Amino acid sequence: MEKPLYNQGDLLQFHHRGMGPSQLLVITKVFTTGRGKYADNYYTFTWVVDGSKNTYQINTLDDDLNFKLVARGQ
Secondary structure (H helix, E strand, O other): OOOOOOOOOOEEEEOOOOOOOOEEEEEEEEEEEOOHHHOEEEEEEEEOOOOOEEEEEHHHHHOOOOEEEEEOOO
16 A cells, blocks of 8 residues: 555645636545555545535545645644
8 A cells, every 4th residue: 555645734735727826725634445455545635715625535636736735744
């Protein structure tokens, strides 16, 4: 299983070209579902602008060039 790129508390910037201004989000949880070769890593995050929550599978978020690490959480 692949180690998550981001950790709980990390602050990320999301910017999709042509989709308006950049947005900030905070990783609130990193978790795994399944076992062995069927295990999948997920992130739950909260958008700073409105407090809405989303959950993304690790390979979706880690490979998405629209997300950039701003600060590591502690």
